[in-house]
Amino acid sequence: MAFFEFKNIRVAGVACAVPKNVVRTESFKPLFGDEEVEKFMAMTGVRESRRTLEHQTAGDLCFRAAEELLQAKQVNREDIGAVVFASHSPDYRRPSTAFVLQYRLGIPKEAVCYDIGLGCSSLVVGLQTVASMMSCGDIKKALLFVGDTAGKSVYPTDRSSVMLFGEAGAVVLLEKTEDDKGEISSLIRSDGSGFKYMIIPGGGYRNLHAGEEVVMCQDGNERTLMNSFIQGTSVFTFTIFDVPKLIKDFWSRSGTTVDDYDCYAFHQANLYILRQIAKKTKIPMEKLPITLDRYGNTSGASAILSLCDRYASGKEGRDIKVFACGFGIGISLGVTIFEINTDDILPVFEDDSIYEEGLITNPNQLYGK
Numbered sequence: 001m002a003f004f005e006f007k008n009i010r011v012a013g014v015a016c017a018v019p020k021n022v023v024r025t026e027s028f029k030p031l032f033g034d035e036e037v038e039k040f041m042a043m044t045g046v047r048e049s050r051r052t053l054e055h056q057t058a059g060d061l062c063f064r065a066a067e068e069l070l071q072a073k074q075v076n077r078e079d080i081g082a083v084v085f086a087s088h089s090p091d092y093r094r095p096s097t098a099f100v101l102q103y104r105l106g107i108p109k110e111a112v113c114y115d116i117g118l119g120c121s122s123l124v125v126g127l128q129t130v131a132s133m134m135s136c137g138d139i140k141k142a143l144l145f146v147g148d149t150a151g152k153s154v155y156p157t158d159r160s161s162v163m164l165f166g167e168a169g170a171v172v173l174l175e176k177t178e179d180d181k182g183e184i185s186s187l188i189r190s191d192g193s194g195f196k197y198m199i200i201p202g203g204g205y206r207n208l209h210a211g212e213e214v215v216m217c218q219d220g221n222e223r224t225l226m227n228s229f230i231q232g233t234s235v236f237t238f239t240i241f242d243v244p245k246l247i248k249d250f251w252s253r254s255g256t257t258v259d260d261y262d263c264y265a266f267h268q269a270n271l272y273i274l275r276q277i278a279k280k281t282k283i284p285m286e287k288l289p290i291t292l293d294r295y296g297n298t299s300g301a302s303a304i305l306s307l308c309d310r311y312a313s314g315k316e317g318r319d320i321k322v323f324a325c326g327f328g329i330g331i332s333l334g335v336t337i338f339e340i341n342t343d344d345i346l347p348v349f350e351d352d353s354i355y356e357e358g359l360i361t362n363p364n365q366l367y368g369k
Contacts, residue, residue, distance in 0.1 A: 002188045003253050006131040009174060010182030011322075011338045012141075015069040015346040016170040016308045017061040018050040018295060025049075025163050032159060040163055045271025049166035049296025051151050055354050058089040058147035059097045061169025063104050064351040066143060069171055070105070072346055077106050081139030083113045084130050086122035086300060088329065089148040090115060091358060100358060101145060112139075119198075120267045120328025121188075122146045122300030123172070124336045127324075128186040130174055144172040148299035153200055155227040160219065164270070166296025170304035181319075181339060187250040188334035189242075197234045198329040202226045235328070239273050243327050244280035250335045258282055261337070262320040263310070265303035267327055268292035300326060305348065307340075312347035 025047055029037045041047060052061070062085070070077065083105075085098040096115035101107075112133070118125055126144045134142060147169030154161040176182070202210025202225030210225035217223055219232070251257055264287050266274060271292065278285055289306040291298075298305055303324040311320070319341050327333035360366060 004128050004132070004186045004188075006135050006184045008177050008182045009131050009134050009184055010177050011172055011184070011340045012175045013069050013073050013173040013344040013346070014170065014304050014307055014340065015065040015349070016168055016301060016305045017064040017349040017351045018166070018168045018305070019052045019056065019061070020350045020352045021051050021053065023049050023051050028163055031157065036159070037163070043270065043272050044164060045290065045293050046164060046296050047293045049151075050168065052149050052167050053352055053354065055359050056352065057091045058087050058149050058167070058169045059085070059091045059100055060353055060355055061167070061351060062145040062147050062171055063101060063355070064349055064353060065169055066101070066105055066145070066171040068346055068349055069173055073173060073344070075141065075173065078108050079141045080107045080143055081111050082130060082133055082142035083107055083111055083145070084116060084126055084142070085145040086116040086118050086126035087146065087148055088117060088119040088299070089150065089152070098145070100355075104355065107143075118330070118332060119148060119150075119299050120269070120302075121326035121330065121332040121334050123303050123324055124186060124326045124334035125188060125332065127172065127174075127184055127336050127338070128188060128334075131184050134174065134176060141173065141175045144174065146170050146172070146300040146304065148301065150228065150297075150299055153226070153228040155221070155223045158221045158223060158227065160221055160230050160232055161228060164297050166292070166298045168295065168298040168301035168305050170301040172304065184336060184338045185254055186334060186336040187246065187253060188332075189246060191242075191331040194234065194238065194331035197231045197238070197331060198228070200226065200228050236273065238331060239269060239327055240276050240280075243277050243325065243333055246333055247277070247281050247325065247335060254337070260321065261323040262287065263307065263322050264288040265306045265322055265324045267299070267325060268295075268297055268302040268306070269328065270297065299328070302326075307345050308348045311342045311345045317341060317343045
């Protein structure tokens with residue numbers, strides 16, 4: 001069992017940014033018809049989502065979130081010892097986006113930087129990774145970034161995805177503590193047999209020069225090898241059976257119950273799936289924030305977006321115990337728990353900024369300073 005428990009490491013703050021561009025689900029009625037779009041909205045709960053501009057990336061959104069958080073917390077950037085970017089939407093194939101964020105944010109050269117290639121479970125695995133790093137070294141503070149721009153890989157007439165995905169970037173500030181409040185626990189599982197369930201077949205090094213011929217797929221949607229594929233039935237079965245079992249196994253392993261947590265910040269897959277998971281685990285829906293109605297399925301950023309959406313407007317200044325859960329592409333699934341003060345949860349920021357220095361349209365731009 002991949003169970004992890006870390007003491008004296010706490011989540012000191014979170015922030016999230018989304019694009020300003022709003023895409024309303026009703027706008028797809030001329031393309032798909034009124035009945036199909038209404039049915040989609042009823043099942044998934046997605047009424048609108050946010051989409052990035054052409055050259056805007058998850059790294060851009062994460063940068064905005066981090067700037068807001070570092071300023072609000074008055075963090076000395078010289079104290080940041082690690083920058084980890086967990087995403088399936090990097091700025092480039094290489095180098096890792098973590099290095100770009102380190103440079104943009106002015107994080108010192110002594111910091112360790114790298115990317116983790118994960119989507120919907122990126123928060124859970126990212127927290128475990130960074131906490132592991134901090135627990136056995138001298139890193140006092142670290143930044144974990146999670147975010148995706150999944151909409152960029154969807155074929156424009158793909159009914160299974162084009163209305164579903166939203167885009168966001170989030171950041172988590174972790175720090176070592178002297179008291180006993182800092183505690184992070186995680187339970188993570190993986191099933192590589194489902195690697196085809198959610199995949200972009202082309203563009204990687206197995207099929208680097210995949211053609212962009214449009215093919216009518218067996219599910220009735222057109223796509224190219226450079227677009228995302230989702231096998232809906234297989235994904236649904238996985239989430240309905242494997243995720244509730246994971247949650248119950250965590251409660252058993254950690255000696256906790258459903259009532260021990262103030263908030264269940266879950267990956268926002270779709271509304272029907274969330275309700276089914278809640279029903280099987282007896283999680284009260286009032287403890288499970290829903291954001292996909294306004295932001296869509298935002299992959300790994302979902303849980304932080306949910307926290308920012310629910311708690312940032314108030315000034316309660318109280319500690320809450322968060323149970324976060326991520327599940328999806330990989331196949332990967334996991335849960336993690338942590339405490340955070342609501343004053344350390346920033347609001348959702350809107351941003352359309354593009355890192356102009358990072359937009360390279362001609363190889364000769366790479367020469368010189």
